[in-house]
Amino acid sequence: MSAMATPDKTSTAATAPATPGRGPGRRRNGHSGTPVRGLLPLIALLGLWQLAGSPDSPYYPPPSEWFAATRPLVENGTLLPALGWSALTFLLGLIIATFLGASLGILVGASRVADRALGPGLEFLRVLPAASLVPVAALILGYTMEMKLAIVVLPATWPILLTCRSARRSLSPVLLDVPRTLGLSRKERLTKVVLPAMTRPVLLGIRVSAPLALIIALLVEIVTRINGLGALLGAAQANFESAQVYGLLLIAGVLGYAVNWLVTLLEDVVSARMGTATG
Amino acid sequence: MRELMARRVNLLGAATIAAALLLWEAAIHVGLLTFTYLPPPSDIANGFSELLSTGELQENLWHTLSAAVSGWLMAAVIGVSAGALLGLFRPLWRYSMASVEALRALPVVAFVPIAVLLYGFTKEMEIVVACYAAVWPILLNTFAGMRGLDTRLREVGHVLGLGRAAAFWKLQLPAATPAIMVGLRLGLSISVVLTLVAEMVGNPAGLGFALVQAGQALQPEQMFAYVVVIGVSGIVLNTVLMAIARGVFRGQMAAAGDAA
Numbered sequence: 001m002s003a004m005a006t007p008d009k010t011s012t013a014a015t016a017p018a019t020p021g022r023g024p025g026r027r028r029n030g031h032s033g034t035p036v037r038g039l040l041p042l043i044a045l046l047g048l049w050q051l052a053g054s055p056d057s058p059y060y061p062p063p064s065e066w067f068a069a070t071r072p073l074v075e076n077g078t079l080l081p082a083l084g085w086s087a088l089t090f091l092l093g094l095i096i097a098t099f100l101g102a103s104l105g106i107l108v109g110a111s112r113v114a115d116r117a118l119g120p121g122l123e124f125l126r127v128l129p130a131a132s133l134v135p136v137a138a139l140i141l142g143y144t145m146e147m148k149l150a151i152v153v154l155p156a157t158w159p160i161l162l163t164c165r166s167a168r169r170s171l172s173p174v175l176l177d178v179p180r181t182l183g184l185s186r187k188e189r190l191t192k193v194v195l196p197a198m199t200r201p202v203l204l205g206i207r208v209s210a211p212l213a214l215i216i217a218l219l220v221e222i223v224t225r226i227n228g229l230g231a232l233l234g235a236a237q238a239n240f241e242s243a244q245v246y247g248l249l250l251i252a253g254v255l256g257y258a259v260n261w262l263v264t265l266l267e268d269v270v271s272a273r274m275g276t277a278t279g
Numbered sequence: 280m281r282e283l284m285a286r287r288v289n290l291l292g293a294a295t296i297a298a299a300l301l302l303w304e305a306a307i308h309v310g311l312l313t314f315t316y317l318p319p320p321s322d323i324a325n326g327f328s329e330l331l332s333t334g335e336l337q338e339n340l341w342h343t344l345s346a347a348v349s350g351w352l353m354a355a356v357i358g359v360s361a362g363a364l365l366g367l368f369r370p371l372w373r374y375s376m377a378s379v380e381a382l383r384a385l386p387v388v389a390f391v392p393i394a395v396l397l398y399g400f401t402k403e404m405e406i407v408v409a410c411y412a413a414v415w416p417i418l419l420n421t422f423a424g425m426r427g428l429d430t431r432l433r434e435v436g437h438v439l440g441l442g443r444a445a446a447f448w449k450l451q452l453p454a455a456t457p458a459i460m461v462g463l464r465l466g467l468s469i470s471v472v473l474t475l476v477a478e479m480v481g482n483p484a485g486l487g488f489a490l491v492q493a494g495q496a497l498q499p500e501q502m503f504a505y506v507v508v509i510g511v512s513g514i515v516l517n518t519v520l521m522a523i524a525r526g527v528f529r530g531q532m533a534a535a536g537d538a539a
Binding site: 034035036037038039040041042058059113116117118119120121124127128129130131132133134135136138139140211214215218219222223230233234236237240242245246248249252253255256257260 | 374384385387389392491493514
């Protein structure tokens with residue numbers, strides 16, 4: 001859903017309010033910076049729901065029911081494969097999107113002409129809601145894994161492509177002149193100068209892309225009912241198993257947290273390896 | 280960025296798009312692209328005019344956009360006020376921000392089935408989904424804008440002896456306007472998307488359902504026509520929003536270098 005969070009807007013959203021004092025360093029402890037006691041209202045709400053909710057309410061089943069209703073899915077062995085399929089779609093989609101986005105972004109950003117020629121087309125594709133492509137892809141590619149991947153890859157590519165494009169465009173010319181003076185070959189120039197300089201933009205792009213890719217993967221599954229967590233959600237809703245829907249939503253949420261945590265981990269590992277330079 | 284491009288008409292860009300369309304058309308006629316349901320652009324144009332003449336397109340477009348925009352308006356009111364409260368009152372932030380973040384992290388699309396359960400196949404359901412999805416970016420950006428107030432501005436407020444309310448109205452809100460606009464734009468595009476999703480999964484009406492229906496009826500040219508309409512309407516909505524913002528909050532937007 002390029003539209004879910006259009007990349008450069010999101011990155012402005014993320015960076016704009018960050019005044020110098022709250023740079024990357026602050027972001028790392030940003031999570032622990034939000035006091036945990038802030039969870040109290042949510043816990044209170046859930047507790048109240050548990051106490052006040054009637055177990056057979058068709059709309060608001062209490063939390064304990066969620067677990068009871070989701071357990072059969074674990075027992076009959078549908079939940080784990082479904083999780084696996086969703087995770088696989090997500091991971092493959094994100095990896096393809098990263099390679100595609102980074103290489104296209106670097107190519108487009110390297111040339112003024114290409115940038116100008118492809119700019120409007122890329123902009124249109126970027127703002128096109130990925131959701132609208134689900135039926136199109138289903139019709140053209142059929143109800144297959146490739147279709148799922150194609151829909152996940154497309155929107156997840158833009159954030160990475162756009163951050164790489166602008167980073168490549170604003171890459172200091174000095175950085176490109178030095179290897180030329182040192183007589184490095186084309187390949188060395190790419191691996192020793194351009195790619196290291198692109199690591200951070202790529203990571204920034206992935207930060208935006210990863211949740212997007214997960215959402216799209218779920219969306220495709222909900223709409224087309226192909227194997228996966230989304231398909232289970234859709235089926236539970238169609239059968240009016242409301243407690244199960246809530247339970248699956250919770251699982252989807254956990255998946256979301258896991259993705260977020262992995263991306264943060266990746267960022268930490270990379271910045272530890274690269275040092276704090278090239279800010 | 281996009282505005283900048285629009286101002287200096289990008290002929291090269293337009294030419295590239297035209298060339299790509301021609302290539303697409305040619306590739307199908309020559310037989311390079313052989314997907315059964317991939318229509319050439321000329322068929323899509325025909326499908327578009329067909330939909331336009333039957334009035335289906337206008338009706339669906341109106342349904343979807345009205346649902347998305349009403350959800351978004353609700354989200355704007357809720358998001359800006361909640362974000363402002365969180366930004367202004369430290370204790371409130373301390374005792375609820377983590378809940379907000381926990382809720383926000385749940386994938387929005389997974390809420391669509393719940394909304395369908397609760398509200399059935401109705402337009403309210405679409406509006407609720409659009410509103411829920413759009414609240415988060417608006418809330419968080421408003422909050423960030425409020426918190427990001429320059430210390431110097433805060434000091435100016437102190438020196439001038441502004442009260443809490445006056446400081447909010449004269450300093451914090453104007454300073455947060457660009458950030459709020461970013462949130463509103465993000466929220467608008469998200470609410471359109473989620474409305475579409477809600478129509479695909481739940482309420483059988485509007486553009487989302489029309490897309491699915493065209494697919495089931497094996498009418499890819501109509502489907503692509505709808506996709507183009509959806510893309511263009513997103514751009515138009517965004518442009519309108521920005522034009523309004525520039526007109527109403529001229530000073531604040533200019534101060535932010537028209538960032539947003």
